[in-house]
Amino acid sequence: MxxxxxxxxxxxxxxxxxxxxxxxxxxxxxxxxxxxxxxxxxxxxxxxxxxxxxxxxxxxxxxxxxxxxxxxxxxxxxxxSDLRRDFQTFAQAKERVAGSPEWRTDLQGDLQMHSVYSDGSLTIQEMAMHALDLGYSYVAMTDHSKGLHIAGGMNEERLAEQGAEIDGLNAYFESEAIDFRVLKSLEMNLSPAGAGDMEPGSLEPLDLVLGSFHSQLRKKEDQTDRYLAGIRNPDVNVLGHPRGRQWNFRLGLVAEWPKVFEAAAELDKAVEIDAHPNRQDLNRDLLELARDAGVRISIGTDAHYNHELTYVDIGLSAALSVGIPRQRILNYMSADELVEWGRATRR
Ligand SMILES: [Zn+2]
CATH class of the missing domain: 1.10.150 (DNA polymerase; domain 1)
Known part of the structure; x- marks a missing residue:
């Protein structure tokens, strides 16, 4: 077949x-x-x-x-081509996760998605409602920050407006006794030197901050220093789509990954599995190294439309296939535990 x-x-x-x-x-x-x-x-x-x-x-x-x-x-x-190496399909992922159904039913939330506050297609409320249908108890709303103009990134003022909208929505869930929360978050653009692009004070109200590289992703030279700087950035909890690879388009960056993962584990930070079918970043080969380093893993679908939320199975399947222990995956924490961790690992 x-x-x-x-x-x-x-x-x-x-x-x-x-x-x-x-x-x-x-x-x-x-x-x-x-x-x-x-x-x-x-x-x-x-x-x-x-x-x-x-x-x-x-x-x-x-x-x-x-x-x-x-x-x-x-x-x-x-x-x-190496541009197509170590990808799985959504169909394969669904099959693997069906074999360990508790990985799906115990999942608490999705930790990367976008709304109309940057380049997503739906409002925060619409994304939240779809996530609620999937049985989650939280999502992290990770719109882009101001440095990523092409994705309509938010400046500090816009981030504060979004925070107020999220507060209103969470108050509604609470008043209706709905066990669901939108976490205030951000996919902060990191410079190749690992620096963020937002006033640190504007990040203070956030529950979780992803830091992602979106520039100079075709460099051939070793980028270990860039990753160590990103990990050590005091405003970052999670390194988003670390390699920056895309199916049949871009290979992503190279680094001494064990060193990067060990540094993250030491600071108790997390590295992401961006579960979007075209990204799958970290991929399984690197996840084996991440597993050995004992670093925390965050799973996000990077959804820009509601149907993309279901791609979470690709992330779960990748973690399952290399034997990442569930205790190391942020998405199995309760909202309270996750928020506490998010604050403890940032300035
Ligand atoms: Zn990104």
Missing amino acids: LRNIEIAELLARASDEHEGNKQKAARRASRHALAWPTEVADLVSDEDRSLTELSAVGPWVARLIHGWLDAPPTDDLEPQ
Whole structure:
């Protein structure tokens, strides 16, 4: 049976063999294949369903996939490019998590998502309601900070406005006896030197601060110093999508990871699994090193739309597959424990 991960690889290769619109369509479908909720092979076995119900699959891409299903390629389908190494599909992740259902039912929340305060599509209230439907007791609202102009990052004033809106929403949950809380948080942009871009005082009301690198992500030289500076930044709790990799687009940075993880463990800070299908950052190879260092892990979907919240299974599956103990994962803490940890590990 041809799996989606192999179809993603075949589509990436097909995009290299074509030009123009076909190249773009195959490339886009390759990226989307990571997020398809069911294995394509299962879907086509149902006569009433069509491949075109999958995101980014039009008639031409559907014909390509049907061709591969009818006559499975005999060549090696391992990734031909490092840009596609060590990814799993949403379909695979769901299957793995289904084997350990308590990993999902005990999960308390999602620790990275965006709202209309930066580049997300929904309001804080809408994201919170969808998270509530998933059975969570909290989410961290991590909109971008002002340095990331392309994502409409918030300045200090806007962050304070968002905080007031979150206070109002949390007061509503409390008045209705709904056990749910929106944590005040931020995905703070870090300079390559590990410095934040916000007035430290503006971060004081926050429950949790993620620090993420968004620039100079194609450097080939060792970036250990950048990571150590990010970890040691007194305003940061969690290092977000550490490598900065993206499927079939960017490899991400290199560092002496054991050293980075040990430094984080020593300061009791956390490193993230950004569970977005196209990121999966940290990936499993690095998570093994993180596990050995005993560092805390934070799982966030980096959702910009409500349906992306379900990608949390990709993060859970990655943690499960390398045997990260649940006590090391922030998302299994209660809201009170998490907030206390967030304050204790920042200035
Ligand atoms: Zn980011």
